[in-house]
Amino acid sequence: xxxxxxxxxxxxxxxxxxxxxxxxxxxxxxxxxxxxxxxxxxxxxxxxxxxxxxxxxxxxxxxxxxxxxxxxxxxxxxxxxxxxxxxxxxxxxxxxxxxxxxxxxxxxxxxxxxxxxxxxxxxxxxxxxxxxxxxxxxxxxxxxxxxxxxxxxxxxxxxxxxxxxxxxxxxxxxxxxxx
Amino acid sequence: xxxxxxxxxxxxxxxxxxxxxxxxxxxxxxxxxxxxxxxxxxxxxxxxxxxxxxxxxxxxxxxxxxxxxxxxxxxxxxxxxxxxxxxxxxxxxxxxxxxxxxxxxxxxxxxxxxxxxxxxxxxxxxxxxxxxxxxxxxxxxxxxxxxxxxxxxxxxxxxxxxxxxxxxxxxxxxxxxxxxxxxxxxxxxxxxxxxxxxxxxxxxxxxxxxxxxxxxxxxxxxxxxxxxxxxxxx
Numbered sequence: 001x002x003x004x005x006x007x008x009x010x011x012x013x014x015x016x017x018x019x020x021x022x023x024x025x026x027x028x029x030x031x032x033x034x035x036x037x038x039x040x041x042x043x044x045x046x047x048x049x050x051x052x053x054x055x056x057x058x059x060x061x062x063x064x065x066x067x068x069x070x071x072x073x074x075x076x077x078x079x080x081x082x083x084x085x086x087x088x089x090x091x092x093x094x095x096x097x098x099x100x101x102x103x104x105x106x107x108x109x110x111x112x113x114x115x116x117x118x119x120x121x122x123x124x125x126x127x128x129x130x131x132x133x134x135x136x137x138x139x140x141x142x143x144x145x146x147x148x149x150x151x152x153x154x155x156x157x158x159x160x161x162x163x164x165x166x167x168x169x170x171x172x173x174x175x176x177x178x179x
Numbered sequence: 180x181x182x183x184x185x186x187x188x189x190x191x192x193x194x195x196x197x198x199x200x201x202x203x204x205x206x207x208x209x210x211x212x213x214x215x216x217x218x219x220x221x222x223x224x225x226x227x228x229x230x231x232x233x234x235x236x237x238x239x240x241x242x243x244x245x246x247x248x249x250x251x252x253x254x255x256x257x258x259x260x261x262x263x264x265x266x267x268x269x270x271x272x273x274x275x276x277x278x279x280x281x282x283x284x285x286x287x288x289x290x291x292x293x294x295x296x297x298x299x300x301x302x303x304x305x306x307x308x309x310x311x312x313x314x315x316x317x318x319x320x321x322x323x324x325x326x327x328x329x330x331x332x333x334x335x336x337x338x339x340x341x342x343x344x345x346x347x348x349x350x351x352x353x354x355x356x357x358x359x360x361x362x363x364x365x366x367x368x369x370x371x372x373x374x375x376x377x378x379x380x381x382x383x384x385x386x387x388x389x390x391x392x393x394x395x396x397x398x399x400x401x402x403x404x405x406x407x408x409x410x411x412x413x
Contacts, residue, residue: 005188009184009257012188012253013254013257019246019250020245020247020248020250023240026239027239030236049218052218053202053214053217054207054215055206062198062201063203068195069196069198070192071192072195073196088374089377094384096398096400097397097399098377099402100373100402104404105404159370159372161373
């Protein structure tokens with residue numbers, strides 16, 4: 001989403017740049033009494049003067065714009081998964097702040113859990129606000145592997161220097177049947 | 180940047196929503212105060228615009244320039260990494276040399292070399308330092324060494340990369356020499372012991388401070404765990 005946002009902002013910036021430059025050029029030409037360039041005035045002036053608010057095209061476009069605005073607003077306002085999460089720092093007076101990319105932790109935990117015998121296809125979901133981690137691990141395997149999974153995850157969290165405590169939930173999924 | 184983009188796009192979305200709803204509802208005749216038969220560009224507006232004469236066009240041109248400028252700033256902000264300004268080069272004065280006799284003496288920097296300050300008597304022995312090449316009249320002035328901040332960054336990056344768990348280290352030294360700030364991105368190999376790397380970074384910072392006398396007042400480290408170098412057996 002961050003990349004999409006960046007692209008949208010880039011697009012908006014280019015639109016502002018293009019529109020602003022066009023407006024400035026047209027306005028200066030009009031002020032000095034020259035012919036309009038590059039867009040002729042009658043191309044947009046006439047339709048705007050004759051089209052009324054009640055013409056079907058106007059509410060259609062306007063409601064389309066409103067729907068686009070609602071979508072944009074909803075996407076921006078809904079909570080996003082954090083990109084970075086805080087790590088446990090070393091105790092001391094060093095002015096060092098540690099954080100880690102969330103996705104890399106998820107991948108690391110999944111890999112470690114998949115290393116257990118009889119456990120596969122682990123999905124890991126890490127959420128939380130900065131230093132309060134909430135981790136959901138859902139591997140495919142027998143229910144009695146839960147304890148081992150917990151142990152492995154705890155070891156990984158300790159190795160990664162996750163802040164203590166981490167709310168951990170292990171949801172075992174049924175192993176696939178082998179035909 | 181991400182937060183700013185999010186706010187900008189949320190505001191843009193809200194504006195589009197409100198404007199679209201207002202025009203749409205007015206067009207459907209659901210707003211009693213507005214007649215759906217009103218042209219998009221009503222006559223009173225046109226008459227008033229023409230009444231303002233050339234001034235209206237000049238104001239429009241100014242608005243256009245401002246919009247274009249805002250567009251340029253927005254595009255630039257998306258394309259340029261906003262990690263702060265790089266710290267300026269370090270200028271160190273040799274404390275063992277006497278103060279200059281005259282304040283008009285020329286600066287005796289090494290012209291961008293990455294070498295550290297020479298020992299007090301190095302000029303007379305090696306002949307390779309900047310102080311040694313000075314005329315006798317200025318040799319009594321304080322020797323100055325310029326250390327490029329890029330060299331400092333390379334130094335600390337190499338030191339960090341010596342740890343076996345560190346696959347790659349990117350460092351940005353920002354701020355000024357009195358208040359330096361460091362932004363570090365550490366790419367760690369899968370299975371790395373982060374507390375161990377934390378200790379190693381502390382040792383690196385201590386070495387860095389001991390060598391350069393630069394003590395970052397704020398260090399931000401972002402860790403990325405990667406399995407890129409791991410051999411996968413399938």
